[in-house]
């Protein structure tokens with residue numbers, strides 16, 4: 001690690017990943033310093049964070065105006081390109097994170113990426129921005145961090161990835177019961193504590209589709225070489241299979257703090273991560289089962305969008321965001337989430353995702369279409 005602390009810009013500091021990132025940084029003052037913080041609308045939590053960390057830049061992206069801090073979506077780019085930031089942790093939820101990721105990469109920064117929606121919407125543009133500016137993406141998602149840890153130092157021969165999925169709170173439920181599941185039930189994730197949107201994405205398995213698309217862009221494998229297996233204990237985070245049939249896996253008790261720390265230090269490691277050390281006996285039996293893609297339709301719908309390419313993944317993402325938000329607001333039943341996404345994608349004619357404007361246009365179109373579908377079902 002460099003002698004002087006590396007500057008961190010943290011976008012989405014008040015969220016689940018944002019707070020876990022600050023917990024990681026609190027233990028590593030000699031290695032990192034916070035230079036910029038942004039949150040959405042949670043002024044109270046943000047104020048406490050700014051008081052503790054005293055960043056040179058602080059802003060609230062989700063507000064229109066504020067007497068104390070700059071506001072509006074543009075602040076994400078200002079924080080992401082802050083001259084003192086070496087690493088940008090993008091922990092914003094949803095499509096709002098896209099432009100900040102691109103700007104940080106163009107400015108040559110490392111982006112520790114939790115905001116997977118960025119890669120799903122515009123994987124090729126992200127790669128181009130990294131190439132043009134010299135920046136790099138290091139994933140925070142535990143499955144992708146696991147893969148990165150398995151392949152680092154091994155340049156060739158990666159043949160297949162198997163990402164694990166906890167199966168969510170409705171694993172083993174009858175399809176009819178899943179269709180009518182309540183918001184409260186969907187937010188009871190069995191192994192991870194996360195923000196509401198990703199928790200619902202885990203219950204529908206849309207999260208795994210987003211992760212497969214993310215893996216496709218991060219590791220350059222075709223969709224035929226990307227699989228998912230249900231693993232209720234969430235101890236094995238991913239398997240990486242090499243061309244000779246050897247398989248490596250990365251394990252650990254479920255905690256986002258290790259993947260966050262690794263995204264900051266990759267390819268190096270710090271000795272005192274502070275995370276619970278692994279104990280195979282305490283982990284207990286590890287089990288694996290196939291995905292019920294007939295019940296959790298969002299997975300297959302998302303994979304098909306990934307295969308279609310162009311603007312289809314951005315449409316999948318936007319329709320999912322609208323449908324999840326409608327579900328959380330009590331506007332549609334759980335089962336309507338995947339239907340809304342499917343109807344939106346069926347109506348979409350993908351075009352190349354060759355510019356941010358093309359992606360944003362597809363995103364806008366999909367939101368309007370999904371909203372219409374939600375309103376028709378009310």
Ligand code: NDP
Nearest residue numbers: 012014015016017040041042061092093096114115194195
């Ligand atoms: P949360 O909902 O807990 O936090 C989201 C953060 O983004 C908050 O700080 C929120 O601000 C901010 N935010 C919300 N909307 C906007 C906006 N329009 N503009 C700018 N900032 C905004 O989400 P998570 O931390 O759970 O997830 C963040 C990302 O990380 C997602 O992409 C998710 O898929 C991914 N991820 C999360 C994991 C987890 O364990 N939570 C695991 C792996 C990936 P405020 O609250 O102040 O309004």
